[in-house]
Amino acid sequence: MEAVRKGERAISDQVLIQKVKSGNNHAFRLLVEKYRNDLFRTIYAVLRNQKETEDATQEVFIKIYTSLSQYENQGFKTWITRIAVNHAIDVKRKQNRSQEDIIDVAENEILRTRWESVEDEIIHKEKVSRVREKLHELPENYRNVIYDFYIADKTYQQMAAEQNVQVKTIETKLYRARNWMKKHWKEDDFS
Incomplete structure (x- = not known):
């Protein structure tokens, strides 16, 4: 049947x-x-x-x-x-090819981002290193404020509290220190 x-x-x-x-x-x-x-x-x-x-x-x-x-x-x-x-x-x-393409694009983006961040980090470290080398040339009253602000990444408020002064005093010291650096240093010293 x-x-x-x-x-x-x-x-x-x-x-x-x-x-x-x-x-x-x-x-x-x-x-x-x-x-x-x-x-x-x-x-x-x-x-x-x-x-x-x-x-x-x-x-x-x-x-x-x-x-x-x-x-x-x-x-x-x-x-x-x-x-x-x-x-x-x-x-x-x-489907597998398109998934592989998506993965390749993502991996390339991650690698590129890592490369850029590594490159930025190296450039930043070199600049900090150059500033540290030149820091000893600064008059002592400017040296501390420049170090705290640019290298130690302290805020005006933190610096004022540590030195037991007004924030306006820190602003003035930074202003004068920057002017001193503009007069005595060339931009090429840092590039």
Whole structure:
């Protein structure tokens, strides 16, 4: 009884295929209804994503429809399953390639950012080093305020509290120290 059903199915597939080749779109809808679940399961086994599988299944049926003229009666279910598996593998490859591209872009961005931050850090350290070398040339009353502000990164408030003076006094000392440096040092000394 099972063999008869398979034979009937093959015959009805052949009849439906002939009708589709003759331009009967309803016959193709019957084929889609008949094999939709089988192809969905086959494609899902490769993609493991329902939305992607739904899209791929539709694309496979379009491929089947456009390739039906090349079908040579060699087992319809086997033929459409092969198309489905090949298409699913292609989709999976594209996904992997795009994920690799995204990863490459992210890695390059991270490396570039690290490189820039390392480069900035080195430049900053060199400038601090040059300032430290020149610091001993400053008059002592300016040296401490320049060191605290530029090298120790202290705020005006912190410096005023440590020296037990007003913030305005610190501003004045920094102003005078900067003027002294402008008069006595050239910009080339620091570049």
